[in-house]
Amino acid sequence: MADIARRPESRYGTRPTMKDVAARAGVGLKTVSRVVNGERGVTPDTERRVREAIEALGFRRNDSARVLRKGRTATVGLVLEDLADPFYGPLSRAVEEVARAHGALLFNGSSAEDPDREQELALALCARRVDGLIVIPAGDDHRYLEPEMRAGVATVFVDRPAGRIDADAVLSDSFGGARDGVAHLIAHGHRRIGFIGDRPRIHTAAERLRGYRAAMEDAGLPVRDAWVSPGSTDPDRVSTAVREMLAAPEPVTALFSGNNRVTVTVVRALARHGRPVALVGFDDIELADLLGVTVVAQDAAALGRTAAQRLFRRLDGADEAPERLVLGTTLLARGSGEIAPPAA
Amino acid sequence: MADIARRPESRYGTRPTMKDVAARAGVGLKTVSRVVNGERGVTPDTERRVREAIEALGFRRNDSARVLRKGRTATVGLVLEDLADPFYGPLSRAVEEVARAHGALLFNGSSAEDPDREQELALALCARRVDGLIVIPAGDDHRYLEPEMRAGVATVFVDRPAGRIDADAVLSDSFGGARDGVAHLIAHGHRRIGFIGDRPRIHTAAERLRGYRAAMEDAGLPVRDAWVSPGSTDPDRVSTAVREMLAAPEPVTALFSGNNRVTVTVVRALARHGRPVALVGFDDIELADLLGVTVVAQDAAALGRTAAQRLFRRLDGADEAPERLVLGTTLLARGSGEIAPPAA
DNA sequence: CCCAGTGATGACAACGTTGTCCAAGCCCTA
DNA sequence: TAGGGCTTGGACAACGTTGTCATCACTGGG
Secondary structure, eight states, X not given: OOOGGGOSSOOOOOOOOHHHHHHHHTSOHHHHHHHHTTOSOOOHHHHHHHXXXXXXXXXXXXXXXXXXXXXXXXXXXXXXXXXXXXXXXXXXHHHHHHHHHTTOEEEEEEOTTOHHHHHHHHHHHXXXXXXXXXXXXXXXXXXXGHHHHHTTOEEEEESSOOSSSXXXXXXXXXXXXXXXHHHHHHHTTOOSEEEEESOTTSHHHHHHHHHHHHHHHHTTOOOOGGGEEEOOOOHHHHHHHHHHHHHSSSOOSEEEEOSHHHHHHHHHHHHHSSSOXXXXXXXXXXXXXHHTOEEEEOOHHHHHHHHHHHHHHHHTTOOOOOOEEEEOOEEEOOSGGGOOOOOO | OOOGGGOSSOOOOOOOOHHHHHHHHTSOHHHHHHHHTTOSOOOHHHHHHHHHHHHHHTOOOOHHHHHHHHSOOOEEEEEESOTTSTTHHHHHHHHHHHHHHTTOEEEEEEOTTOHHHHHHHHHHHHHTTOSEEEEOOSSSOOGGGHHHHHTTXXXXXXXXXXXXSOOEEEXXXXXXXXXXXXXXXXXXXXXXXXXXXXXXTSHHHHHHHHHHHHXXXXXXXXXXXXXXXXXXXXXXXXXXXHHHHHHSSSOOSEEEEOSHHHHHHHHHHHHHSSSOOEEEXXXXXXXXXXXXXXXXXXXXXXXXXXXXXXXXXXXXXXOOOOOEEEEOOEEEOOSGGGOOOOOO
């Protein structure tokens, strides 16, 4: 990775500093600082002269230097999985809104589901001295953050819990949501239900699989190996899984898909399939209402908002024990989940 | 807006500095700096002692202080309209990837289509001394950025051009795309076509409206006032517009929608309508393929990537005149745009 | 007329890092 | 053995800001 900051000569047109402003206004450095920060103890006339100098020079305070003195940066880091995933956009935006209300700016970074990249990103943010860190984990070992947290970086995990450290986490009820979604299919008469999910090392994916199994077990239904397909969200992989489940010796009559990306591919695959097949997906999707796709919706914005609020509560001095908050999910019946199994 | 950095006492557990590391390793301050930065001139034995001290203390270099010395921050700011809009997620992600390849981190901020907020955000980023700024304009006067650009902040505008200043811009061909989309409808026999778009003070919205008019004029077709409805993307507003156009004395037989949010609402409204109505939308939408919605697609990721590349070229010293790059659009025929007008 | 009190102002150190420069130790050659 | 070069290390200033403290000019009361 190239490193900009290491390049020797700066091409910057030099910026005016408070010293320049002071010289131009014929006042002391500290007086400029006072004006800029709205501190009291400056006569209106002096203030006017300073403001004129600021205006004339196009001065803007260097917050980097300020940070060095003050300790706090009014900056928060958000490490997520992929900003291009429509699930994370609203989450990120919600974090941003809370940060903004607290006067903080937001660093954004995507881990691309790579633990090393997650770590690299989180530590780079710590080196920039963010006040707080919100992390959607890609990895399952976050001990690397311990020194940072001890040093005072408030840290909240979202969507998935931290691995091997004790930290705040804000999660959706993946287990309960999946269980409800599958139970919904069972209630509509299905007995052979397939599960297509993300890689099980991802916490949410494992939880949803667990929810699927729980619902089946609660109903006294068996689960065949051929009905369970965890793995990548690659469209080819998912399409193949759909095809195989529908062609198995004991074919499934309904599918539960483990997240938005899987659902999209499953919907496409089912559209190509002849008979209608019941489907419930985890995560809502834009236009799913028009397609009549029944989903278990989680509130991405609420996840982000809750996490950010918790973060700022800590930054405001709250000294509570790390806590795990679980947000509920909502089943939205739109048709695909209410299709009855074929009369056999 | 509250200001975190202004709070007096820092709750931070104090972090070790290079001085602490030097003391513990029994070497000079500068030697630690050398080790941390991989400079030569340190014996392996000394280096080992320093690394041990770093490890033991959990030291991490303070990049804020570093920045103060070096001038560059290896930080780029992105001001966009709304991170929760699925159009901007991929754009932001593309910018991030380019930034990452150059060793830079990304600040993200949403203007919420509010010019004041755009300015506030952009200037806050400048105060943080970002090396470069990528802006999706909400306002139409960017003279406030002139001092910053003179001071060396590389600036590139995306999606919409800057107002009242001369600056790089990377745009999609809104005019051409809209003209092609409307021409497509005309080619399928439509003569009364409605346009529902975003507020015309937004550059892209105005351009698309212009493209619509051009296509109609090229075909020698009249445009009735009742067929043109620029305005907010509020679902109620858009639904009403759809209803009115379909119920007008000379009802439209096809609609062109000006962006992704409008399209979504139009699709919903048309689904409630009895007869099929032809539709072409600007911007692609997830699952539009399944719904058979014909769209004029722009490549959001390419917009972001191109803008970021241009930004870093400038940061690398390129001293070219400001330029306007226009990226082409693609018409994706999926059914809704190929519906013939009713036999009259 | 003097002194304490008040308000405006500036000098200076400090934040944590890096660039510059100098010193000490070493090895080599003449 | 003197002199030169190379390697290693550290002292110090500087980056641009803010906190502390001292100074100065006034004010009003005794």
